[in-house]
Amino acid sequence: MYLQRRNRILRGNPSIRALVAETSLSPNDFIVPLFIDEGENVKMEIASMPDYYRMSLDNTVKVVKELWNMGLKCVLLFIKCKDEWKDNTGAEAWNENGLMQRSIKAIKDAVPEMVVMTDVALDPYSSYGHDGIVKNGEIVNDETVEALVKMSISHAQAGADFVAPSDMMDGRIGAIRKGLEENGFTKTGIMAYSAKYASCFYGPFRDALDSAPGFGDKKTYQMDYSNRIEAVKEALMDVEEGADIVMVKPALAYLDIIREVKNAVHVPVSAYNISGEYAMVKAAAKMGWINEDKAILETLTAIKRAGADLIATYFAKMR
Numbered sequence: 484m485y486l487q488r489r490n491r492i493l494r495g496n497p498s499i500r501a502l503v504a505e506t507s508l509s510p511n512d513f514i515v516p517l518f519i520d521e522g523e524n525v526k527m528e529i530a531s532m533p534d535y536y537r538m539s540l541d542n543t544v545k546v547v548k549e550l551w552n553m554g555l556k557c558v559l560l561f562i563k564c565k566d567e568w569k570d571n572t573g574a575e576a577w578n579e580n581g582l583m584q585r586s587i588k589a590i591k592d593a594v595p596e597m598v599v600m601t602d603v604a605l606d607p608y609s610s611y612g613h614d615g616i617v618k619n620g621e622i623v624n625d626e627t628v629e630a631l632v633k634m635s636i637s638h639a640q641a642g643a644d645f646v647a648p649s650d651m652m653d654g655r656i657g658a659i660r661k662g663l664e665e666n667g668f669t670k671t672g673i674m675a676y677s678a679k680y681a682s683c684f685y686g687p688f689r690d691a692l693d694s695a696p697g698f699g700d701k702k703t704y705q706m707d708y709s710n711r712i713e714a715v716k717e718a719l720m721d722v723e724e725g726a727d728i729v730m731v732k733p734a735l736a737y738l739d740i741i742r743e744v745k746n747a748v749h750v751p752v753s754a755y756n757i758s759g760e761y762a763m764v765k766a767a768a769k770m771g772w773i774n775e776d777k778a779i780l781e782t783l784t785a786i787k788r789a790g791a792d793l794i795a796t797y798f799a800k801m802r
């Protein structure tokens with residue numbers, strides 16, 4: 484058979500495949516989420532996230548040093564708030580001696596070059612488990628934004644490099660940027676969860692932080708998974724309002740959205756390979772149905788190929 488082109492030539496052996504690979508992963512691609520709890524020497528495996536832990540600050544600092552030595556350069560902090568400190572205002576979120584603020588300081592002291600990002604949303608602090616303030620059964624936008632601004636300033640004050648608002652309230656990026664500017668935090672970045680969908684795949688995360696909504700769901704603020712154009716609108720508005728990085732979340736069922744947003748903006752795009760996506764790989768691997776290492780590499784490479792410049796993932800440490 485005469486063929487003018489034989490595409491298999493470029494797949495013939497590992498060397499040529501490596502030479503023509505369009506996508507490769509490096510530690511510079513990853514953001515490592517960390518779950519922090521009160522106490523000392525605490526290391527609690529999260530039931531629905533095998534091999535992933537919620538740790539006290541002392542153990543967290545040790546892990547951050549390990550991550551840095553592995554070449555990882557960015558952590559994203561989440562804290563678990565005690566029930567007695569939760570209310571409907573989220574006030575604990577901007578307590579200058581709160582667990583988040585102490586964690587930011589301890590991590591920056593221990594590994595100053597590690598880029599520290601912080602989750603900004605009220606859900607871990609909310610007695611209702613919602614990302615905002617609740618009034619008459621509704622999550623109110625503008626009052627929540629005021630709370631998020633206070634929270635962001637307090638994280639910046641503690642030394643956070645980036646605040647990462649994950650709440651999906653309207654106008655919060657512009658308000659946070661204004662708050663940071665007015666308070667002299669001109670070096671603090673904003674990574675906006677711009678296209679964050681109301682997803683069933685957040686379940687294991689809510690176990691990790693005990694932050695499941697007490698009533699209803701998050702569909703009045705997080706996006707409807709039927710929508711694509713709306714994601715571009717959200718990302719463009721966040722860039723306009725001052726976001727340094729925009730995020731698409733979840734990642735795997737949303738690869739089309741990652742690409743769409745990547746093509747629309749001129750800032751780095753991140754994607755969050757979330758808890759339920761982690762849990763699915765872990766569960767199938769445990770059953771012996773897929774090869775865990777191969778599944779992780781294929782998944783993360785696909786997210787990067789889709790257009791993610793950065794990937795928040797619970798798999799970063801293993802790779």
Ligand code: PBG
Pocket residue numbers: 602603604605606614649650684685686687688689701756757758759
């Ligand atoms: C809360 C927040 C969530 C995640 C990150 N920040 C959960 C939610 O919106 O209910 C999910 C992360 C994951 O599932 O890995 N603002």
